Amino acid sequence: MASTFTGVAASPGFAIAKAFRFTNTQYTPQKLTIADAEEEAGRFRQAIEKAKGEIEDIRRITEQKLGVQKAEIFEAHLFLLEDPDLVDAVLDKITDEQWSAEYALYEVTTGVVDMLLELDNEMVRERAADVKDVSGRLMSHLIGKPYATLSGISEETIIFAEDLTPSDTAQLDLNYIHGFVTEIGSRTSHSAIMARSLELPAVVGIGTMPASIADGTLVILDATEGRVFIDPSEEVLAQYREKKQQYDERRAQLKRLSQQPSVTADGEHLELAANIGSIEDLAKVLENGADGVGLFRTEFLYMGRNSFPSEEEQYQTYKHVLEKLNGKRVVIRTLDIGGDKELPYLELPKESNPFLGLRALRLCLKREDLFRTQLRALLRASVHGKLNIMFPMIAVLSELREAKRILEEEREKLRLEGVSVSDSIEVGMMIEIPAAVLGADHLAKEVDFFSIGTNDLIQYTMAADRMNESVAYLYQPYHPSILRLVEMVIKAADRAGIWTGMCGEMAGDLTAIPLLLGMGLNEFSMSAGSVLPARELVGRLSKKEWAALSEQALAMGTQEEVKQFVEQRSSV
Ligand SMILES: C=C(OP(=O)(O)O)C(=O)O
Numbered sequence: 293m294a295s296t297f298t299g300v301a302a303s304p305g306f307a308i309a310k311a312f313r314f315t316n317t318q319y320t321p322q323k324l325t326i327a328d329a330e331e332e333a334g335r336f337r338q339a340i341e342k343a344k345g346e347i348e349d350i351r352r353i354t355e356q357k358l359g360v361q362k363a364e365i366f367e368a369h370l371f372l373l374e375d376p377d378l379v380d381a382v383l384d385k386i387t388d389e390q391w392s393a394e395y396a397l398y399e400v401t402t403g404v405v406d407m408l409l410e411l412d413n414e415m416v417r418e419r420a421a422d423v424k425d426v427s428g429r430l431m432s433h434l435i436g437k438p439y440a441t442l443s444g445i446s447e448e449t450i451i452f453a454e455d456l457t458p459s460d461t462a463q464l465d466l467n468y469i470h471g472f473v474t475e476i477g478s479r480t481s482h483s484a485i486m487a488r489s490l491e492l493p494a495v496v497g498i499g500t501m502p503a504s505i506a507d508g509t510l511v512i513l514d515a516t517e518g519r520v521f522i523d524p525s526e527e528v529l530a531q532y533r534e535k536k537q538q539y540d541e542r543r544a545q546l547k548r549l550s551q552q553p554s555v556t557a558d559g560e561h562l563e564l565a566a567n568i569g570s571i572e573d574l575a576k577v578l579e580n581g582a583d584g585v586g587l588f589r590t591e592f593l594y595m596g597r598n599s600f601p602s603e604e605e606q607y608q609t610y611k612h613v614l615e616k617l618n619g620k621r622v623v624i625r626t627l628d629i630g631g632d633k634e635l636p637y638l639e640l641p642k643e644s645n646p647f648l649g650l651r652a653l654r655l656c657l658k659r660e661d662l663f664r665t666q667l668r669a670l671l672r673a674s675v676h677g678k679l680n681i682m683f684p685m686i687a688v689l690s691e692l693r694e695a696k697r698i699l700e701e702e703r704e705k706l707r708l709e710g711v712s713v714s715d716s717i718e719v720g721m722m723i724e725i726p727a728a729v730l731g732a733d734h735l736a737k738e739v740d741f742f743s744i745g746t747n748d749l750i751q752y753t754m755a756a757d758r759m760n761e762s763v764a765y766l767y768q769p770y771h772p773s774i775l776r777l778v779e780m781v782i783k784a785a786d787r788a789g790i791w792t793g794m795c796g797e798m799a800g801d802l803t804a805i806p807l808l809l810g811m812g813l814n815e816f817s818m819s820a821g822s823v824l825p826a827r828e829l830v831g832r833l834s835k836k837e838w839a840a841l842s843e844q845a846l847a848m849g850t851q852e853e854v855k856q857f858v859e860q861r862s863s864v
């Protein structure tokens with residue numbers, strides 16, 4: 293019988309196909325004590341070996357079918373199977389508490405997952421998903437039940453699951469799987485992030501799935517509105533076939549722009565770049581034809597692990613990104629930890645106002661060892677592409693000078709060691725603190741570029757925590773107060789002859805883009821999926837016309853007026 297569900301629209305698009313229910317239900321073992329701890333430990337070690345073999349196989353197949361990047365997740369899984377925090381902790385529980393291997397595994401991994409989830413951070417949540425995935429696989433070996441996989445699906449299908457683990461999503465064969473629906477999850481859960489990066493329609497968090505969704509039932513997925521239609525009527529089906537066709541056509545049209553330059557209707561060339569947090573994000577950057585990477589948030593390299601990444605590890609990552617971008621500009625931001633981003637292995641004093649505390653560059657100047665390691669890795673990688681180094685959270689000139697002094701010291705050390713370093717690295721800074729806007733004239737004389745971080749600039753200007761729902765109404769990117777700050781930065785940069793970019797969310801916002809273009813922003817860095825809609829929009833806009841229109845917007849009194857004004861003039 294026809295029915296409809298709603299959930300979170302996690303990754304846009306439409307799909308019409310048959311349902312397939314995928315279950316890998318979590319097994320909760322009983323608390324059992326055992327007589328022979330040695331034998332039990334042996335059983336656990338065997339499960340690890342079997343899981344390793346299996347993951348190796350999946351990794352190889354995934355690499356052949358879906359490419360190296362999709363297969364990378366399994367490196368992390370193999371790494372986990374050697375992680376003492378997991379393996380030794382389970383073995384200790386077996387020996388010390390005489391617990392069964394199943395119960396010891398369950399106790400240790402639920403503890404780790406809960407601890408990671410408490411950190412309430414996107415990347416750490418992904419790590420929690422990895423731990424769950426690996427422990428599910430180990431458990432299946434211990435209890436002798438196969439761990440279900442999605443790799444065998446060979447019919448056009450929409451997957452229904454409680455949630456999808458990283459190894460499930462890595463195995464999705466997009467020739468057959470047209471979308472998925474999960475009972476749990478939010479826009480930032482692992483499966484949602486993965487769906488967006490695969491551009492696969494997904495609705496998550498629909499709640500407990502009813503039995504009426506049997507395998508083979510026809511389903512419409514409207515992942516743009518977050519709706520799922522089970523066994524729809526002919527009328528609804530016809531309506532959605534039409535919607536899907538229009539959506540797919542628009543997407544195909546946009547894809548044609550991926551190899552086109554980013555140029556306005558009056559011939560101004562702009563740089564529409566992408567933000568990344570890891571090398572996994574590169575596939576979409578290239579596929580969408582971004583003009584470069586405008587922000588690599590390197591803190592994610594430091595998260596979801598137990599110790600700092602070494603210089604060599606960082607060097608390899610930066611080199612990889614630079615090589616993949618093949619001569620296009622890559623702006624790599626130095627560590628921006630603190631505020632909402634914590635590292636479990638970095639002991640920091642508890643602060644009552646972490647967003648106003650020891651974060652980002654302030655921390656790097658206190659912990660020079662960390663900073664120097666990262667700078668060395670960056671300098672060494674610079675010969676592999678077009679590298680820009682960017683410092684976050686600078687408020688005053690002395691911080692910039694200190695950061696540059698340390699950078700130059702490391703450059704000199706490498707020179708003496710005979711290591712080559714590019715001599716065309718641009719060094720810039722983020723503008724995300726109001727004091728830096730007001731001091732932009734002075735700062736501009738000592739950097740090669742600015743990149744405006746509106747996510748923080750708005751919160752510090754409005755004195756409204758960017759994560760606090762109760763004051764979310766103050767988070768107003770188009771407010772004339774914010775626009776004036778942006779204009780001040782661009783003007784100061786122009787006077788000093790340097791370029792200005794923006795890498796906060798505002799840069800990819802179709803309502804903000806006309807104004808930013810009019811104010812003279814040179815580079816816009818956004819999520820990879822926003823690049824083509826932005827390119828299409830700027831192709832319709834005249835910079836000259838928007839220079840005049842943005843003047844008018846800057847003189848308005850409220851965000852609402854500005855928004856309405858832009859939407860009327862640019863038909864976004
Ligand atoms: C891009 C920014 O940095 P993050 O979101 O990483 O703080 C910003 O503040 O706008």
Ligand SMILES: [Mg+2]
Pocket residue numbers: 724745747748
């Ligand atoms: Mg910021």
